[in-house]
Amino acid sequence: MNLDEVLHGLGDNPKEAVDIEAGRERLRAAARRLHDDPLEAQRIDKLAKRIDRYEHDYQLAREALDRQNFGTAERYLRRAAQHGNDEAAYWLALVLQRHSIGHRLRGRLDKADKCAAEARGWHQRAEESGIAEALEDAAFTDIAAQPAAHAQSEPQGAVEQERNRPIEDAAAPPAQQAPSRGEDGYAIGIELQPYQFTAVLVGAEGQILSDETGKLPSMEPGAVIRALASSARNMVASKLGREFPATRVAFGVQLGGPVDTEAGTVHYYSKHLPSAAVKRPEFHWESFPLGPRLQDETGYATAILNDTVAFAERERWLGVGQQTGDFVVMLIREGVGGAVVSNGEHFKGPVEIGNFRCSGVDDWEEGDTHQYGILELDGGVTGIVRNASKHAEHPITDLQAAADAADEDGPRHAASRAFLSAGIAIARGLSYLVQFAGPSHVVLYAPEVMINKERRGGRVFLGQVSNFKEAVAFEAFRHCDLALRPIGPIDGAQGAALAALNRCFRIPPAPAAATTTRTGAMR
Amino acid sequence: MMSDGDSAELDRLYREWGPNLIKYLRRNLQDSRGLAEDIAHDAFLILWRRWPDVRNHPCPRAWLYTVARHLLIDTLKERSRVFFKEELPDPVRAREDDPSDGYVLSVSVWEAIKKLSDRQREAIMLFYFAGFKQIEIATIMNIQRTTVAVLLSQARRRLDGLMGWSLEEGQK
Numbered sequence: 001m002n003l004d005e006v007l008h009g010l011g012d013n014p015k016e017a018v019d020i021e022a023g024r025e026r027l028r029a030a031a032r033r034l035h036d037d038p039l040e041a042q043r044i045d046k047l048a049k050r051i052d053r054y055e056h057d058y059q060l061a062r063e064a065l066d067r068q069n070f071g072t073a074e075r076y077l078r079r080a081a082q083h084g085n086d087e088a089a090y091w092l093a094l095v096l097q098r099h100s101i102g103h104r105l106r107g108r109l110d111k112a113d114k115c116a117a118e119a120r121g122w123h124q125r126a127e128e129s130g131i132a133e134a135l136e137d138a139a140f141t142d143i144a145a146q147p148a149a150h151a152q153s154e155p156q157g158a159v160e161q162e163r164n165r166p167i168e169d170a171a172a173p174p175a176q177q178a179p180s181r182g183e184d185g186y187a188i189g190i191e192l193q194p195y196q197f198t199a200v201l202v203g204a205e206g207q208i209l210s211d212e213t214g215k216l217p218s219m220e221p222g223a224v225i226r227a228l229a230s231s232a233r234n235m236v237a238s239k240l241g242r243e244f245p246a247t248r249v250a251f252g253v254q255l256g257g258p259v260d261t262e263a264g265t266v267h268y269y270s271k272h273l274p275s276a277a278v279k280r281p282e283f284h285w286e287s288f289p290l291g292p293r294l295q296d297e298t299g300y301a302t303a304i305l306n307d308t309v310a311f312a313e314r315e316r317w318l319g320v321g322q323q324t325g326d327f328v329v330m331l332i333r334e335g336v337g338g339a340v341v342s343n344g345e346h347f348k349g350p351v352e353i354g355n356f357r358c359s360g361v362d363d364w365e366e367g368d369t370h371q372y373g374i375l376e377l378d379g380g381v382t383g384i385v386r387n388a389s390k391h392a393e394h395p396i397t398d399l400q401a402a403a404d405a406a407d408e409d410g411p412r413h414a415a416s417r418a419f420l421s422a423g424i425a426i427a428r429g430l431s432y433l434v435q436f437a438g439p440s441h442v443v444l445y446a447p448e449v450m451i452n453k454e455r456r457g458g459r460v461f462l463g464q465v466s467n468f469k470e471a472v473a474f475e476a477f478r479h480c481d482l483a484l485r486p487i488g489p490i491d492g493a494q495g496a497a498l499a500a501l502n503r504c505f506r507i508p509p510a511p512a513a514a515t516t517t518r519t520g521a522m523r
Numbered sequence: 524m525m526s527d528g529d530s531a532e533l534d535r536l537y538r539e540w541g542p543n544l545i546k547y548l549r550r551n552l553q554d555s556r557g558l559a560e561d562i563a564h565d566a567f568l569i570l571w572r573r574w575p576d577v578r579n580h581p582c583p584r585a586w587l588y589t590v591a592r593h594l595l596i597d598t599l600k601e602r603s604r605v606f607f608k609e610e611l612p613d614p615v616r617a618r619e620d621d622p623s624d625g626y627v628l629s630v631s632v633w634e635a636i637k638k639l640s641d642r643q644r645e646a647i648m649l650f651y652f653a654g655f656k657q658i659e660i661a662t663i664m665n666i667q668r669t670t671v672a673v674l675l676s677q678a679r680r681r682l683d684g685l686m687g688w689s690l691e692e693g694q695k
Contacts (some may be wrong), residue, residue, distance in 0.1 A: 002680060006632055007651040018542040027537055030564050031530070031571060041572075048569045051593045058665050080665070084596040086642060087666040095586040131666070132642025132692060 007247060019357040036111045053084050055463035056506050061088060070095050072205055076269060079508075081122060090126035093119040185505045186240065187250040188232040188300070189497025191490075192305065194334075195219060195280050197228060200490050201235045202497040204507055206317050210239050211490045225290070228253065229297040246299035251502030253294065253302070254310035256333055257285075258350045261503070264291015299510070301504035305494075308337030310495030316341060317498045317509040320483055320491050321440040327441040328433040332422075333487075336429060340437045346372055353429045354380060369405065379425035381447065387418035403449040406457040418455035419450070423453065423464025431471035434480060441481050442468075448486035533571050534591060540584055543653055544591055550648065551595055559688070566591035577597070584657040590662055635685040643678035646671055 005299055015314045061076035074095050080088035094121035103112035126132040184204050191198045200211040216224055232251055236244055257269035270286040271501040291304040305313075308331040318374035320327050331337040332351065338353030339346065354376030377383045381399050388402035389395055392415040396402050407417035430442055444451070444465065462484075469478040485491075501507040541563060548559035569590050570577060578588050583684055642664070649660045657675070662666040 003679065003686075004651075007647065007682075017547045020538060020542055021543070023541055024534060024537055025561075026560070027541075027564050028534070028569055031533070032686045033573070034568055044565065044568045044572055047565060047594065048572060048590075050597075051569070051590055054593050055589070055665065083593075084600070085665055086669060125633050126638070131670065132673065132678070133640070134642070134677060136678065259627055418576040 010092060011416070018476070032461040034457055045439075050184060053506070053508070054080070054301065057083070057136060058088050060507070061091070065091060067094075068089070069204075070098060070186075074099070081125075085127050086129035086131040087135065089122040089129075090132050093121075093126065094125035096122065101379055127415075146181075155445055158193060184502065185248055185250065185507065186236070187252060187500040188235060188252075189310075189493040189495065190228055190232070191251045191310070191492035191496060192224070192228070192253055194283070197231070198493040199228075199231050199235060200493040200497050201239055201488040202494065202501070204501065204505075206494075206498050206501065206509075208490070208494060210235055211493065213489075219281075220286055221285060221290070221293075225293050225297055225469050229294060232298055232300065247301075248503035249298075249300045250497075250500035251294060251302040252299060252303040252305060252310070252496035252498075252503075253290065254307045254499070255497040256307045256335060256337065258352060258453075259290075261309075263293070263304075264289060266290045266304065291417050303500045303503040305352075305496055305499050306337060306339070307333065307492060308339040308445075309333060310492055310499055312339035312341055312346065312443075312495070313499040314491060314495035314504065315443055316344075320443055320481075322458070322511055324440045327439045327443060328430075328437050329443045329445065330426065330429060330433065332380060332426065332444070332446040333486075334382045335380040336426070338429065338433055340439070341436060342439075352431075356429065356432060358425065375425050375429050376426075379429060380420040384418045384422050384450075387421055388415035389416045391415055399447055399449060403455050403457040406460070407455060413456065416456050416460050419461040420464060422450070423461040426461075427465050427468035428471060430465070430468035430482075434472050435467070435474075436479055438477050439480050441483060443483045444483060445485045445487050445491070451484045451486060455457035527605050533567065533574070536570070536583075536587075539569055540587060544588065547588070547648065547653055548591060550593055552598070558598065562591060562594045565594055582659050582662070585655060585662045587664070588653070588655070588663045631686060632682075635682050638679060638685060644680065645673050646674040647678050647682075650675055 034044060035041075052224050057076045061073050064070070064076060076091065077088045077092035077095060079293050081092050087144050096115045100112045100119060101116035103109070103115060120279055123132065126135075128284070144223065159465060168423035186209075189200050189202065195216045195286075196213065196299050198211065198213045201209045203209055212231065212235065212243060212264065214227065216227055217222075229291055232249075236249055240249075255266065255269055258267040259265065260267060266285050266288045269288075271312050291302045294300075294304075295302040308329055311331050312327075312329040315327065315329055320343065325341065327341050328340075329339040331339075336354030338351040340349075340351055341347070356375050358375050374483040378387065385396055385399060388405060392412040394412055394415075396415065402415050405412040406419060407413070427446070430444070433439070434442060449455055450458055450461050453462065466482070468482070469480075472478050494506060498509070502509070544566070545559050546561045548562050552562075559664050570583070570587050576584050577586050585667050624660055636647060639647065645658055645664065649655045649663060650657070655663065657671045661671045664671065
């Protein structure tokens, strides 16, 4: 009897017997519960998603190491190591040692010491687990070239052909379209608005490589698809080259309406710019498969998003998401949108906060969705402009003009009452979101003029918004911080691109330290 | 949703793979039997949800172990237990229960296995007890295949030294 035989025999310890029949009965009951109870199905799906992420972290780290992209590698290695992967801990220690040297050469001794200390910690773990010794031995041993000493002792029935099957990505579902090993991924993000769009191209770490804006002469879906696809292709060609493979580009498009992100379908899109100066034909999209159509046109894996979700994704990468996994976002544009991030993940429901009815008075104005008395009729830009005209008794065509009128000392300053109503509506909406999600942070994206305290409209608006916690019933949920963000010209497109990286290539947001060097970081 | 045929297949897979998976989990959970079964069941439920994809996987059993191992790590982290500190059979009691040569031999092997590093021990368990190939162990442990090969090689050398065994000559 040799060691192999003894070890094989140890697996059959009668003391470890398992009651298989009882287990089968329990599994059948669990399977029935999974079928009947949506919450149980949700729990299992969440576990499965988390495992997908664990699996990808180390794979992506190794790809980044292959490319010598040490910043990205560090991010994924840390996540893998924190989950118990000692091989990742070993490589992380080396990457941190490298960073430490860089800091020391630049005279940043504190940072150098910090990196070195962390490196020692990870290396110690790799040593204690036995992985460090194995990796260091492997460096001097060409295992593949050895005579088949180990192969001979493979368990009975091993078939050479099967042994060599590539199964590195065991727990991951089949990838949609992902960059191959050792290749960088890129994403185009587009913010689609009525008759115009903004596009950005970002790299795998979310850094902005280029951006552009374009006009849309028509909102007819076919024309929009051609224009967006053409813009995306041109950006890729001019920055990455004409022959750049489509499999390495993800495409995110966001717009101000409810969407089915899984299917890439736009449920409803019919917003109008509040401009009387440039009248455009009305448009109305319903159940339109924008994602599949764009993917067919470009060959890029495509994600379709609600606009507020894209802004929330931007927060996840570059904003409060660096401090917390529980936050809500409200976005003020022509209408008002909401998004909830809970435990680091987007809430899947529509969060159509702008369409919450907040009055029983049915003779109120009608919104784009033909609903009366809804929040965005006061809180959205279209509503503010309309209300400002009414109060000032003077035609006002856009938000800037409304703010200018509110600043005046004459009778037109009554336009400021439109900002007051907007503040009340938005505070109400924020309180709804807080009582729904219990976040630690609330982020409000609004046109700059609405949150500018130098302007009367801004002061009036913020005076009401800052009271939102008073409408939160329970003290326990009032402990959340409000962050105000003026909407920048490419923020929405950047959010769409980051979401595309995450959803199409499973690239997660970077930890805080890595974001400080990015273009487009938070103001 | 799976069909009745798929349910029957799941049941077959559980009968075939369940006992060894539960043993693997028990060894890592310091013999928390109920918890090991809970984790195994969650792993099978995930397998069930993903079955349309996983059935075409080159090694669905390795996929299942990969999932179970991740669930195990999460569980151990939540309970602040050290990962893969095995609860191996008590040598004294084993000797009293059955003082035959075979058992004393087994006990000395267990004692030697206990002295391996965590990952060497895990590789040994997956290779000898669960019957996985090196490339499948690499998948399950989410490490490179060469690392698995070296871990096994080191573990066998160490066991050899600890027990006074020789691979070529058999028992000394």
